[in-house]
Amino acid sequence: MTFLRHTYWLLRKDLLLELRRKESLLTMFFFGALLLFVFHFSFELAPDRVVQMTPALLWLAFMFTGTLGLAQLFQPERDAGCLEALLLSPMDRGAFYFAKVCFTLILMVLVEIVVIPLFWILFNLESWTPVPLLFLVTLLGTVGFCVLGTLFAAVTLRARAKELLLPLVLFPLMIPVILATIRCMEDVLRTGELGDGAPWLRLLLGFDVIFLTAGILIFDRVLES
């Protein structure tokens, strides 16, 4: 229970900070929307091809906006020098990690809630029925992204050129999530339900569970040095 209580307080702190400054959220919103325009001008998609490309384009947009958010994830702690203070407090470091995962997840989901409908409107997709299921699949993928992303945001925290290094390290490790999410989204868009996508969904769930556990276990060591 202490673990969850610590998580709650840390998450509350991050959300309050974000609510006052709105830096990460606004940049991510704007960047996500901007990407949709860039995609439109880069691909000049015909209506029938839009459906084919939708999963890949959406997921690319989420990955890029997510990376943008991750780059500044530990900034508040660094700026005020309160990372040391947090580490001195007798809390479970796993809770610190878990709170950061939840925080990133909340930001990304908020962005997705805006970007997915915007995509549907801008690219004139006709049927809105697969959207809820699509959103659910995206959510699972986003969890995977946040779990590994938060860990490596902490790992690359003190590196030179950390904004460049983070995607370089993160993206190859994210390949199962990228493939699984896109395949599930394709399935949902084509058939309106998750038919063949079941093994992919299992892979996604497995990924989320394995790396969340590994993250909570390892995080202590990441911050120690």
Add this chain to the structure above:
Amino acid sequence: MKPKKRKGYLGALAAAAIALGLYWGLVQAPPDALQGNVQRIMYLHIPSILTAYLSFFLVFVGSCLYLWKREKRDDILAYSAAEIGVLFTALTIVEGSIWGRPTWGVWWTWDARLTLTAILLLIFVGYLMLRTLLEDEQKAATAAAVLGIIGFLDIPLIHMSVYWWRTLHQPPSILRPDKAPWENVHPAMLTALAINFAAFLLLYFYLLSLRIRVGEMQEEIKARRLRGGA
């Protein structure tokens, strides 16, 4: 025996084994029934990827030990293994391309195993970059250990996802479930492969011991500087 002398013997042994392996692969083994002489590159291709896998496993072991006990020696092992692993993986991809061009007609194709190998290379190139871009050594070692562990845990998942995604690479012809190796592969071919695998292992441990020695010497220099002796 002194370590230096032992390493010298290991190197000489590796060189002799490679010479023998080349002779066996190029002269003794018959050309492949379908692919002809091009197939001979397999005698290098398979040992190099197996040594690369071994290397990444050592990265994982070294990383776990380092996070657990915080001993510099384990970090040096992980770092050295990662460097040599990257070398052997890159070598495997190049050899594969040279074989793929005449056989498949393309230098590269997005087949499951090729993609998997390329991802492996990318992960560990990221590992090396992480090490160079972190100035504080202890932090670099910790960060790299985390990547070494997560990367290794991710490999089975990447394997599954990439396999489900698509596959084209040759099914294994030596480790087949229905036949013993000596039943479907010419014995001279198997011998050539075995010799080359042994040769690559010797070469690998020779390189690894040299690289570990370099890491230890770097530590020694740093320690002496700290004491003000240099």
